[in-house]
Amino acid sequence: MKKIIEKITEEMEKAFEKAGYDPSYARVTVSNRPDLCEYQCNGAMAAKKAYQKAPLQIAEEVAAAVDSAEILEEVTAVKPGFINIKVAKPFLADYLQQMYGDSRLSVDEAAEKKTVIIDYGGPNVAKPLHVGHLRSAIIGESIKRTGRFLGHKMIGDVHLGDWGLQMGLIITELRERKPELSYFDESYEGDYPKEAPFTISELEEIYPAASARSKEDEAYREKALTATHELQQGRRGYMALWNHIMNVSVSDLKANYKKLDVEFDLWKKESDAQPYIPDMIQKMKDEGFAYEDQGALIVDVKEETDTKEVPPCMLLKSDGASLYTTTDLATIVERMKLFHPDEILYVVDKRQEMHFIQVFRCARKTGLVNEDTKLSFLGFGTMNGKDGKPFKTRDGGVMRLENLIREIDQEMYKKIVENRSVKDTDAEKTAEIVGLSAIKYGDLSNQASKDYVFDIERFTSFEGNTGPYILYTIVRIKSILERFRQEGGVLEVGRLLSPVSDSEKSLMLETARFNGMVENAFEEKAPHKICSYIYELSNDFNRFYHETKILTEENQEQKLSWLILLDLVRKVLEQSIDLLGFSAPERM
Numbered sequence: 001m002k003k004i005i006e007k008i009t010e011e012m013e014k015a016f017e018k019a020g021y022d023p024s025y026a027r028v029t030v031s032n033r034p035d036l037c038e039y040q041c042n043g044a045m046a047a048k049k050a051y052q053k054a055p056l057q058i059a060e061e062v063a064a065a066v067d068s069a070e071i072l073e074e075v076t077a078v079k080p081g082f083i084n085i086k087v088a089k090p091f092l093a094d095y096l097q098q099m100y101g102d103s104r105l106s107v108d109e110a111a112e113k114k115t116v117i118i119d120y121g122g123p124n125v126a127k128p129l130h131v132g133h134l135r136s137a138i139i140g141e142s143i144k145r146t147g148r149f150l151g152h153k154m155i156g157d158v159h160l161g162d163w164g165l166q167m168g169l170i171i172t173e174l175r176e177r178k179p180e181l182s183y184f185d186e187s188y189e190g191d192y193p194k195e196a197p198f199t200i201s202e203l204e205e206i207y208p209a210a211s212a213r214s215k216e217d218e219a220y221r222e223k224a225l226t227a228t229h230e231l232q233q234g235r236r237g238y239m240a241l242w243n244h245i246m247n248v249s250v251s252d253l254k255a256n257y258k259k260l261d262v263e264f265d266l267w268k269k270e271s272d273a274q275p276y277i278p279d280m281i282q283k284m285k286d287e288g289f290a291y292e293d294q295g296a297l298i299v300d301v302k303e304e305t306d307t308k309e310v311p312p313c314m315l316l317k318s319d320g321a322s323l324y325t326t327t328d329l330a331t332i333v334e335r336m337k338l339f340h341p342d343e344i345l346y347v348v349d350k351r352q353e354m355h356f357i358q359v360f361r362c363a364r365k366t367g368l369v370n371e372d373t374k375l376s377f378l379g380f381g382t383m384n385g386k387d388g389k390p391f392k393t394r395d396g397g398v399m400r401l402e403n404l405i406r407e408i409d410q411e412m413y414k415k416i417v418e419n420r421s422v423k424d425t426d427a428e429k430t431a432e433i434v435g436l437s438a439i440k441y442g443d444l445s446n447q448a449s450k451d452y453v454f455d456i457e458r459f460t461s462f463e464g465n466t467g468p469y470i471l472y473t474i475v476r477i478k479s480i481l482e483r484f485r486q487e488g489g490v491l492e493v494g495r496l497l498s499p500v501s502d503s504e505k506s507l508m509l510e511t512a513r514f515n516g517m518v519e520n521a522f523e524e525k526a527p528h529k530i531c532s533y534i535y536e537l538s539n540d541f542n543r544f545y546h547e548t549k550i551l552t553e554e555n556q557e558q559k560l561s562w563l564i565l566l567d568l569v570r571k572v573l574e575q576s577i578d579l580l581g582f583s584a585p586e587r588m
């Protein structure tokens with residue numbers, strides 16, 4: 001469906017033309033003075049120079065030239081040359097009626113459908129999933145869903161970190177503890193046991209222990225580096241251990257992501273890129289891009305216009321080991337080969353920005369991607385505690401995701417039970433649903449690149465700019481509709497009438513902006529725009545609801561019209577939260 005702002009713009013273009021001005025000046029925006037008008041056009045100010053005329057005069061001529069009472073109810077020129085616009089009520093009702101009848105709620109699929117690989121989640125195998133990985137999962141999931149809703153082919157890849165030093169550390173620590181295991185015996189040629197020599201909880205204890213020791217014990221660190229390298233070279237016993245580590249942690253990760261309602265299409269991992277490394281490096285050498293520098297193999301990626309130092313991209317260390325960069329480059333090779341994406345989008349902590357600048361430049365320079373393949377980096381900020389420092393547990397440790405979710409759910413449970421509208425049997429399930437909205441909305445309502453404070457109390461509040469407030473609004477609408485239906489009411493026989501109050505018109509105008517908002521949120525990879533939209537919409541709804549006695553309205557046509565409006569608002573809100581990655585309960 002055409003956007004409402006486009007329809008208004010078309011009318012203004014006609015008016016500019018009719019008054020003798022270039023229609024390209026007829027740009028219309030949502031009013032920033034909603035007390036005065038609904039939309040505005042500042043084109044007369046822009047046209048001042050070209051026509052050597054006072055903007056107010058241009059604005060007046062244009063306003064007088066408008067002859068569509070059908071779409072525009074009122075167009076007025078005001079000092080110093082703004083054009084204020086009010087939308088015609090029957091037109092607005094009609095627009096929403098069409099939206100109501102459209103299964104996509106007025107949002108068209110993109111004319112040009114893209115294949116986008118979205119690299120998000122990025123957990124490291126064998127390390128517990130902690131809050132640091134939360135943001136990537138939440139933001140990435142929302143962008144993926146939004147793109148998919150617009151008809152793009154979005155391929156979400158978790159891109160597990162399974163190939164780095166953490167693996168060497170675990171192997172080394174295991175070896176210290178259980179040297180007798182066959183995995184460490186290089187002369188061993190038999191089969192390895194099917195059962196892993198550790199459980200997930202042991203694994204989660206082993207890694208931090210190893211990591212701490214490697215920081216104090218240089219010889220130990222050397223061993224871990226060697227083990228990492230040997231693993232990467234395919235040493236048999238280590239590969240078998242690696243397989244155990246993978247099996248044990250991947251099932252744990254899957255369970256965690258499921259709780260977050262985050263779903264990946266691909267469970268690829270850094271090691272999958274390994275087979276592409278030798279050819280890629282050979283080619284970079286042959287074509288003169290890669291050269292040796294103090295034993296390491298590097299590609300220069302600095303550019304003349306750089307304002308800060310961009311170090312060369314390192315492909316191989318002097319001992320021949322590959323690096324994070326090498327893996328990311330080879331993963332690009334693999335992705336191009338398997339999926340031919342139009343874009344690869346990385347949703348990663350913004351502190352890794354330099355790494356991605358190097359990788360992207362190197363990939364372009366050496367021709368790993370096509371000229372028109374977009375490589376984008378969405379760097380997100382840190383999630384802080386109330387003290388403004390990176391979020392920690394009460395005793396100062398790294399917060400595990402599971403525990404964080406549990407804390408939120410408990411807090412929600414308390415509130416819901418206090419509310420008492422739900423039978424106890426539902427309360428736990430409801431707390432989980434609402435708790436997820438608290439976490440996700442709390443994160444997504446901030447611009448991704450900014451740091452934010454994770455504040456359980458605020459996020460779980462039923463009032464203010466929070467997930468639970470949005471869900472509360474949806475549930476409220478559902479219960480009104482439910483009561484109407486229980487009394488035998490049928491929505492389908494009614495239709496939307498023109499708004500009769502300011503609050504109703506505001507609600508309708510906001511609802512009509514849905515399609516433009518979704519497109520814009522995807523284009524700018526900005527889920528926070530979806531949040532601001534539904535917050536506004538919920539506020540508009542609640543204002544309207546407090547002012548309007550819906551179910552007791554005597555005029556049946558009017559009552560039906562209001563209920564249809566409510567149902568449409570509910571649909572828009574539910575579609576929006578689905579794009580954000582959560583859902584609403586039946587009651588709360």
Ligand code: ARG
Nearest residue numbers: 119122123124159161328348
């Ligand atoms: N595993 C990495 C980390 O925890 C994030 C991976 C991001 N994706 C990528 N292709 N580098 O920092």
